[in-house]
Amino acid sequence: MGSASLWARTRGPSQKAHTAEITSGGIWTVAPQLEQERAVTGGGYSTPVGVTRAEPEVNVPHPQVDAVARRAQERVADAIEQLKDYLAIPAISCEAEHADDVRCLATKVRDDLSAMGLQHARVLELDDALPIVAADWLGAGRDKPTVLIYGHLDLQPVAGEEWSTPPHEATVVGQRLYARGSADDMGGWVSHMVSLGAWLAETGTLPCNVRLVIEGEEEIGSPNLERFMDAYPEAFEADAMVLTDCENPSDAVPGLTVSLRGLLEVELHVRALSSDVHSGLWGGMVPDVSTSLILLLARLLDDDGRLAVGRVEVDEARRAAGADVPLTPEIIREGAHLLEGVEPLPLRGTSAAEWMWWQPAISVVATTLPTPAIKKNALRQEASATLSVRLAPDQTAEEMMAVLRSVLLTDPPGGVQVELRADGWAGEGWLYTPKGPAFEAADRAYVRAWGRPLVQVGVGGSIPFVALFGRRFGDLPLILNGVMDPLTTAHGPNESMHLGIFGKAVLANVYLLDELGALGRDGIRS
Missing domain, CATH: 3.30.70.360 (Alpha-Beta Plaits)
Incomplete structure (x- = not known):
C-alpha cells in the first residue's frame, strides 16, 4: 500500500464518532473533524433510495472491534501477496484445459480457509461441474445471525487480449493491482478472508455465525449453482447474505448494488x-x-x-439516485478507453447511471x-x-x-x-429494494470504514447467480458489494483492482460482521 492512507469511522468509549487515519504500517492517529459532517451526510450526495439517513440507533460495538480493525489493516500487505498467489493460477472455467487449474485453486483456498481457523472447509463436487469451496464458523451462538458470504474463484479467458502486464502475474502499478481476476472476483472474497482472519486471530471468535461459499463456474453463468444448492443445502443456510462481485462508483464512494440488467x-x-x-x-x-x-x-x-x-420508464426515485453517482465524462472516457475525440453518447436530459444501469x-x-x-x-x-x-x-x-x-x-x-x-x-435482470436493519447495519459499517454512507448503484452487466439467490432466498437481506470500480476493466485486458478500495473493503467487512452480529438473529430481518 506504500504511504497510502485508509480512513475509518470508529466508535470510542463515549460512542461519539471520531475519524482515524490508518496508515499502511497499522498506526492510528486521530485526524481533525473538518470533514465529519460531510462524511456523515454523504459527501454532498443525496440520500440513496431505500436507506434511512436519519440518525439510527447505534449498536454497541464489540469491545475489541477497533483492535480487530487494526489487525486487519496490518494484514493487508500479506493478503495482497496471498492474492497474487491465487491470481497466478489460470482458473479459466470456460476452457476445458484449465479445469484442473480451477480444482487446484479450489483445493488451495480450502486449505487456507482451514488454516485461518474456519471450520468444515471442504471442496464440494458434483458430476459434470466444477467445484465449490465451502467453509463455516458457527460458534457465535443460536441467538446470533448466520451470514453467508459468496464469491467466485474462476476467471475469464485472456486469449487474444493485449495486456500491458502478464495477465496471470499480478503486478502493482501505482495504486492498482493488475491481473485477470484481481477485482472480479478474487479481491472481493479475499477481503473477507482478511477480516474473518483478523477477528479469529484477535478474539478467537466471530461476532456472528458465518458460512463462506466460493463458486468455480460464475464466469460461465453458474450453470450448476442451483444443483449445488439442492445437493448441499446446509452450505447455504443463512439469515443474511453478502454477495461479493460488484462495483463501487469510485475509489472514494462505496456502492451497494441494487439492480442488474438481464x-x-x-x-x-x-x-x-x-x-x-x-x-x-x-x-x-x-x-x-x-x-x-x-x-x-x-x-x-x-x-x-x-x-x-x-x-423503459424509470421511476423518479431511481433517477434521483442515479443523478448522485459520480459517473463523469472523464470517468467514462477512461473506463471505456475512448479514443481522443470520441465522446460518450448524449445523456438526453437524464444521467449516465440511467443509461448504464436501468435502460x-x-x-x-x-x-x-x-x-x-x-x-x-x-x-x-x-x-x-x-x-x-x-x-x-x-x-x-x-x-x-x-x-x-x-x-x-x-x-x-x-x-x-x-x-x-x-x-x-435469457439471464434474468434483478431489481431490489434494500430496507430493514441489515441494510442500516451495512450503512453504518461503511461510514466507519469509508467515511461516508453507501450509494445505491446498478450494474449494467448480468450476474446470473444474483437472480438465482434472489429467487431462492429473496426473503433474506441480500447485500451486494465488491472491490471493482469504473477503471477495473473486468473481462477485458488490463483488469485491475484499486488497492485503496481493497483496504477499505477489508475494514468495512470487519465492521459489517460487528454490526450484523449486534442485531441478533431475531433482529436482522425485523
Missing part, C-alpha cells in the same frame, strides 16, 4: 439469394444482404447511436460479414449478426423480443427474408 442473445439472419452471384453482373440490381443487414441494425438506433427501441442496450458481438482477408467479388446469399441484448432490470426477454420482431421483421429492405431468434437462454 441478458438475451439474439441471432438476426438475412437471406436474399439461393447462391452467391457476381457483384459486377448483379450489383446495384438485387439486394446485397450485407447492406440489408446494416440497414436493419440501424433501425435499432437513433442518429446519435442511442438505442431507439425497447426503452436496455444492444451490441453487435459477431457477424458473418465478409472480412478484408476474403475479397471476393460476389454478392453473398446470406448474412447474420449476433446481438447481445442487455435487458432493463425489470424488463422480460419476451417483452424485448416482441419489440425486436416488430422493428426488424416489418417491411424488410428489398423484401429480403429476415429471421430473428433467441438462443433459448
Whole structure:
C-alpha cells in the first residue's frame, strides 16, 4: 500500500464518532473533524433510495472491534501477496484445459480457509461441474445471525487480449493491482478472508455465525449453482447474505448494488439469394444482404447511436439516485478507453447511471460479414449478426423480443427474408429494494470504514447467480458489494483492482460482521 492512507469511522468509549487515519504500517492517529459532517451526510450526495439517513440507533460495538480493525489493516500487505498467489493460477472455467487449474485453486483456498481457523472447509463436487469451496464458523451462538458470504474463484479467458502486464502475474502499478481476476472476483472474497482472519486471530471468535461459499463456474453463468444448492443445502443456510462481485462508483464512494440488467442473445439472419452471384453482373440490381443487414441494425438506433427501441420508464426515485453517482465524462472516457475525440453518447436530459444501469442496450458481438482477408467479388446469399441484448432490470426477454420482431421483421429492405431468434437462454435482470436493519447495519459499517454512507448503484452487466439467490432466498437481506470500480476493466485486458478500495473493503467487512452480529438473529430481518 506504500504511504497510502485508509480512513475509518470508529466508535470510542463515549460512542461519539471520531475519524482515524490508518496508515499502511497499522498506526492510528486521530485526524481533525473538518470533514465529519460531510462524511456523515454523504459527501454532498443525496440520500440513496431505500436507506434511512436519519440518525439510527447505534449498536454497541464489540469491545475489541477497533483492535480487530487494526489487525486487519496490518494484514493487508500479506493478503495482497496471498492474492497474487491465487491470481497466478489460470482458473479459466470456460476452457476445458484449465479445469484442473480451477480444482487446484479450489483445493488451495480450502486449505487456507482451514488454516485461518474456519471450520468444515471442504471442496464440494458434483458430476459434470466444477467445484465449490465451502467453509463455516458457527460458534457465535443460536441467538446470533448466520451470514453467508459468496464469491467466485474462476476467471475469464485472456486469449487474444493485449495486456500491458502478464495477465496471470499480478503486478502493482501505482495504486492498482493488475491481473485477470484481481477485482472480479478474487479481491472481493479475499477481503473477507482478511477480516474473518483478523477477528479469529484477535478474539478467537466471530461476532456472528458465518458460512463462506466460493463458486468455480460464475464466469460461465453458474450453470450448476442451483444443483449445488439442492445437493448441499446446509452450505447455504443463512439469515443474511453478502454477495461479493460488484462495483463501487469510485475509489472514494462505496456502492451497494441494487439492480442488474438481464441478458438475451439474439441471432438476426438475412437471406436474399439461393447462391452467391457476381457483384459486377448483379450489383446495384438485387439486394446485397450485407447492406440489408446494416440497414436493419440501424433501425435499432437513433442518429446519435442511442438505442431507439425497447426503452423503459424509470421511476423518479431511481433517477434521483442515479443523478448522485459520480459517473463523469472523464470517468467514462477512461473506463471505456475512448479514443481522443470520441465522446460518450448524449445523456438526453437524464444521467449516465440511467443509461448504464436501468435502460436496455444492444451490441453487435459477431457477424458473418465478409472480412478484408476474403475479397471476393460476389454478392453473398446470406448474412447474420449476433446481438447481445442487455435487458432493463425489470424488463422480460419476451417483452424485448416482441419489440425486436416488430422493428426488424416489418417491411424488410428489398423484401429480403429476415429471421430473428433467441438462443433459448435469457439471464434474468434483478431489481431490489434494500430496507430493514441489515441494510442500516451495512450503512453504518461503511461510514466507519469509508467515511461516508453507501450509494445505491446498478450494474449494467448480468450476474446470473444474483437472480438465482434472489429467487431462492429473496426473503433474506441480500447485500451486494465488491472491490471493482469504473477503471477495473473486468473481462477485458488490463483488469485491475484499486488497492485503496481493497483496504477499505477489508475494514468495512470487519465492521459489517460487528454490526450484523449486534442485531441478533431475531433482529436482522425485523
